[in-house]
Amino acid sequence: MTYYTKAHNLLSAQAWQVIRSYYYGCISFLDEMIGRVLDYLEKTRILENTLRR
Numbered sequence: 001m002t003y004y005t006k007a008h009n010l011l012s013a014q015a016w017q018v019i020r021s022y023y024y025g026c027i028s029f030l031d032e033m034i035g036r037v038l039d040y041l042e043k044t045r046i047l048e049n050t051l052r053r
Contacts, residue, residue: 008016041047 011019038047041050
């Protein structure tokens with residue numbers, strides 16, 4: 001039995017669903033914030049001096 005299997009069995013399916021929904025929400029939020037930063041850098045014309053493409 002792997003560590004994942006042991007840990008997975010400690011919580012109910014409903015608990016894992018809640019955990020996944022929070023995780024996906026956090027990832028979506030981070031994606032939005034990174035997009036805003038990139039948009040700002042592009043709008044202010046400093047993106048070329050900030051990131052290598």
